[in-house]
Amino acid sequence: MALTDDAIARLRNMIQSGELPPGARLPSEQQLAAQMGLSRSGVREAVKVLESARVLDVRRGDGTYVTSLAPRLLLEGLGFAVELLRGDTLREVMEVRRMLEPSATALAAARITDEQVEALAGLVDRMGTVAGDAEALMECDIQFHQLVAGATGNETLTSLLEGLSGRTVRARIWRGLIEGNVAGATVDEHRAIFLALRARDQPLAYAAALLHVNTSEAWLRTIVKPQRPD
CATH class of the missing domain: 1.20.120.530 (GntR ligand-binding domain-like)
Known part of the structure; x- marks a missing residue:
């Protein structure tokens, strides 16, 4: 859970800073894990949590994107x-x-x-x-x-x-x-x-x-x- 929380915090910071603006496509799971110095499983779980929170949109076969971050979402x-x-x-x-x-x-x-x-x-x-x-x-x-x-x-x-x-x-x-x-x-x-x-x-x-x-x-x-x- 600690690794997942760390990955969530880092992804949130990337979104808040504008490094990953609304509509942006995230790097691959492997690239994110290497960039953050975390395990792929931690990154995978973090993406699931942020998808449930409507922060990320996982499109099978296409990639993972930051949503519009609209309040209604x-x-x-x-x-x-x-x-x-x-x-x-x-x-x-x-x-x-x-x-x-x-x-x-x-x-x-x-x-x-x-x-x-x-x-x-x-x-x-x-x-x-x-x-x-x-x-x-x-x-x-x-x-x-x-x-x-x-x-x-x-x-x-x-x-x-x-x-x-x-x-x-x-x-x-x-x-x-x-x-x-x-x-x-x-x-x-x-x-x-x-x-x-x-x-x-x-x-x-x-x-x-x-x-x-x-x-x-x-x-x-x-x-x-x-x-x-x-």
């Missing part, structure tokens, strides 16, 4: 990890979302395009017609928040928010909202966010998003009980 694993979280840890994720989402929505209010506003209007209208259908509401909800995050023009922020708002988490929240007969109120919260964005009103967009996240977090707390120590 590097942060892809975040959403998978969030889907596996439970209990208090999942509630911590909601706290992080509460910190990020209102600020992102305020930023979107300053940058959103007319086309994005029109798309959000269609989603809000659809949400109003499918009230009571958890699956349909969840799909609209996912698209709505993806559009809002995309309107920020910040790919890193968009990737983080998408990772923190996994499908499983949203499904559980929407089921709780419908069972509690308050889904309509939550749809109204989406409409309030939309109206603030359409008005390009940043403080109002922040407040509307904060209210919405607080509602989701409150319902999550009713279905995810705190874990008790053994």
Whole structure:
């Protein structure tokens, strides 16, 4: 493991320094091992780890390349990890979302395009017609928040928010909202966010998003009980 960690660190430094920029083809495994003074097995394992992290792209029969290093690739694993979280840890994720989402929505209010506003209007209208259908509401909800995050023009922020708002988490929240007969109120919260964005009103967009996240977090707390120590 120590040799693998060393190889990972050296490859990372080569990428960070620009010696291996995005899209660059890595030297052969044998050449890398000789260059680093490490075993081929250590280099091979390091490449596997960095491939899993979407840093490297191994193309069979062609070679190994540095990916684009785009945030959507590097942060892809975040959403998978969030889907596996439970209990208090999942509630911590909601706290992080509460910190990020209102600020992102305020930023979107300053940058959103007319086309994005029109798309959000269609989603809000659809949400109003499918009230009571958890699956349909969840799909609209996912698209709505993806559009809002995309309107920020910040790919890193968009990737983080998408990772923190996994499908499983949203499904559980929407089921709780419908069972509690308050889904309509939550749809109204989406409409309030939309109206603030359409008005390009940043403080109002922040407040509307904060209210919405607080509602989701409150319902999550009713279905995810705190874990008790053994």
